[in-house]
Amino acid sequence: MTDYFEVHERDGAARLAELRLPESRETPALVDDVREDAGSLWAREREVPAGEESALTILPHRAFPGGTPDEVQEAFAVDYPDLDGPSAAVVSPETADDYGTDAYVLSNAQELAGHARAFVEGLIDTRESIPADAGLYLSGVATPANVSILAYAGVDLLDADHAVVKGTQGKYLTTDGERFLEDIEELPCSCPACQVPREEFGREDCAAHNEHALQTELRRVRRRIREGRLRDYVEGQARHEQWHTAVMRRLDQQYGHLEQRTPVVRQAELTAATDDTLNRVEIQRFAERVTTRYQNRFDNPLVLVPCSARKPYSESQSHGQFHDAIQFRAHTVSMTSPIGVVPQELELTYPAQHYDTVVTGEWTPTEREFVANVLEAYLDRNDYPRIVAHVPEGGYRDICERVEDSLGLDFEYTVVDHPTATESLSNLASTVSDALKYSKRERQHNTIRAVADYQFGEGAGDELFGEFRTGARYPKLRVNSNDGEQLAMLVAQYGVLSLTLAGARRWVDSDVPTKRIEIDGFVPHGSVLAPGVRDASPEIRPGDEVVIEGPKAFAIGRANMSGPAMVESSRGIASSVRHVTEQ
Numbered sequence: 001m002t003d004y005f006e007v008h009e010r011d012g013a014a015r016l017a018e019l020r021l022p023e024s025r026e027t028p029a030l031v032d033d034v035r036e037d038a039g040s041l042w043a044r045e046r047e048v049p050a051g052e053e054s055a056l057t058i059l060p061h062r063a064f065p066g067g068t069p070d071e072v073q074e075a076f077a078v079d080y081p082d083l084d085g086p087s088a089a090v091v092s093p094e095t096a097d098d099y100g101t102d103a104y105v106l107s108n109a110q111e112l113a114g115h116a117r118a119f120v121e122g123l124i125d126t127r128e129s130i131p132a133d134a135g136l137y138l139s140g141v142a143t144p145a146n147v148s149i150l151a152y153a154g155v156d157l158l159d160a161d162h163a164v165v166k167g168t169q170g171k172y173l174t175t176d177g178e179r180f181l182e183d184i185e186e187l188p189c190s191c192p193a194c195q196v197p198r199e200e201f202g203r204e205d206c207a208a209h210n211e212h213a214l215q216t217e218l219r220r221v222r223r224r225i226r227e228g229r230l231r232d233y234v235e236g237q238a239r240h241e242q243w244h245t246a247v248m249r250r251l252d253q254q255y256g257h258l259e260q261r262t263p264v265v266r267q268a269e270l271t272a273a274t275d276d277t278l279n280r281v282e283i284q285r286f287a288e289r290v291t292t293r294y295q296n297r298f299d300n301p302l303v304l305v306p307c308s309a310r311k312p313y314s315e316s317q318s319h320g321q322f323h324d325a326i327q328f329r330a331h332t333v334s335m336t337s338p339i340g341v342v343p344q345e346l347e348l349t350y351p352a353q354h355y356d357t358v359v360t361g362e363w364t365p366t367e368r369e370f371v372a373n374v375l376e377a378y379l380d381r382n383d384y385p386r387i388v389a390h391v392p393e394g395g396y397r398d399i400c401e402r403v404e405d406s407l408g409l410d411f412e413y414t415v416v417d418h419p420t421a422t423e424s425l426s427n428l429a430s431t432v433s434d435a436l437k438y439s440k441r442e443r444q445h446n447t448i449r450a451v452a453d454y455q456f457g458e459g460a461g462d463e464l465f466g467e468f469r470t471g472a473r474y475p476k477l478r479v480n481s482n483d484g485e486q487l488a489m490l491v492a493q494y495g496v497l498s499l500t501l502a503g504a505r506r507w508v509d510s511d512v513p514t515k516r517i518e519i520d521g522f523v524p525h526g527s528v529l530a531p532g533v534r535d536a537s538p539e540i541r542p543g544d545e546v547v548i549e550g551p552k553a554f555a556i557g558r559a560n561m562s563g564p565a566m567v568e569s570s571r572g573i574a575s576s577v578r579h580v581t582e583q
């Protein structure tokens with residue numbers, strides 16, 4: 001039960017939370033000034049502190065060096081009393097558990113720092129063993145260079161201990177590393193401590209600067225989490241030290257841990273600047289869903305086209321020209337790094353219209369490998385009468401030829417020089433000219449069904465709505481039942497469906513696995529708070545459509561946290577409520 005810590009926003013494993021003190025503190029933050037350490041029990045017996053509202057009391061503890069056998073740790077386990085005011089228990093990855101405190105201090109944090117694998121494993125073991133809504137405190141490790149990756153990994157509370165010690169040793173810290181004071185000719189910072197002439201700047205000033213630099217970087221980190229864009233920053237920032245890059249990559253390998261915590265839709269744009277972007281949850285998840293859930297429903301030939309800088313693709317000039325040549329005679333799939341392949345029906349679906357990438361025309365070997373694998377998996381699953389590759393020479397063409405070979409298919413190539421060259425476009429037009437055109441109705445229905453497959457699971461596009469009619473204009477399509485009742489609408493901003501109560505009933509009655517929140521006997525309005533959640537499907541991700549059901553109410557809404565987090569949390573908004581009815 002966390003009484004004094006509340007998570008407000010999540011960005012992957014990172015969180016914006018509040019440590020409730022007389023003057024509340026938004027985290028990730030330093031807590032040196034509000035920390036009361038009751039001390040180690042190794043030195044002597046300690047009195048149980050009374051606790052106070054104005055400080056985070058670290059309960060009497062016994063820390064163990066890494067590798068201490070579990071039975072030894074158990075034999076010396078301490079009791080954690082319940083006290084007034086915020087409290088923290090000291091745990092190791094092995095002893096981490098729910099002790100009823102607001103926060104948990106990872107005892108061997110300093111030992112783990114610098115060792116990417118041990119650090120990531122220790123951190124994730126600890127995070128998964130303590131309640132989802134408790135704060136995680138790493139003491140004595142924070143530097144301006146590493147706080148972004150620490151926050152990205154899920155650390156909430158930090159202190160300036162390490163940075164201050166470095167300062168007193170004459171080491172000047174910045175976000176890109178550390179320098180010996182003697183080697184610095186010009187102070188590169190405008191914090192108050194750095195406002196003295198260089199020759200008067202001593203070690204005490206250096207310690208003060210280091211703490212300022214930490215605070216500044218934490219402000220940036222909090223802003224990034226608020227914007228849903230911490231990952232973009234970490235990909236650049238982690239480059240300055242090898243072990244930070246290693247931590248980011250090790251975290252990417254913990255896909256299950258990160259995926260559960262990463263929203264399925266976001267407003268923020270995603271910046272693709274490095275090969276590491278390909279390993280982001282958002283990218284992997286899109287590729288995984290397109291190659292395991294999506295089903296092509298058109299009978300037309302396939303035309304593979306290059307992506308465009310402008311999103312959604314169909315609004316770009318080049319795709320307008322492709323469209324004029326194709327004239328609804330073919331199904332268009334865009335090839336792109338870092339997304340893989342994007343069928344035309346999913347061009348709005350996050351992150352297909354939410355990424356920005358470096359356009360050099362050159363693809364790295366890792367990008368080629370990724371896009372080729374996705375295209376191969378896609379074509380392995382979806383059959384077409386003909387495949388036309390309207391792609392330029394270079395990366396696109398190489399990928400097509402590789403997949404063609406590997407699957408034993410024959411692609412028809414239509415580009416001469418450039419995809420929008422007159423000759424290329426007329427080749428494209430004549431290549432598909434004998435195919436039948438699909439209707440607007442078919443296009444709209446297939447779009448709704450494809451989005452449903454992507455969002456709710458394989459087969460959902462057919463199972464969920466059965467026969468239906470579409471209303472309004474693309475992209476704000478409405479899904480109506482044959483007797484005119486609205487079931488859902490396409491949210492143009494994210495390319496996902498938002499259900500009505502009637503749509504939610506269809507979901508519950510269908511064979512498509514329902515993401516469900518079970519609540520107590522109340523009628524929720526606006527939102528459901530975590531304490532009101534009795535149970536929740538473990539598959540729920542932040543941003544998912546969720547059915548909310550209890551003895552008195554049936555509702556549809558959008559999840560604010562993962563299913564496991566809803567069940568474990570004692571504070572915070574579990575889900576918003578869009579429509580509700582009493583029952």
Ligand SMILES: [Zn+2]
Binds near residue numbers: 189190193194209212
């Ligand atoms: Zn400074």
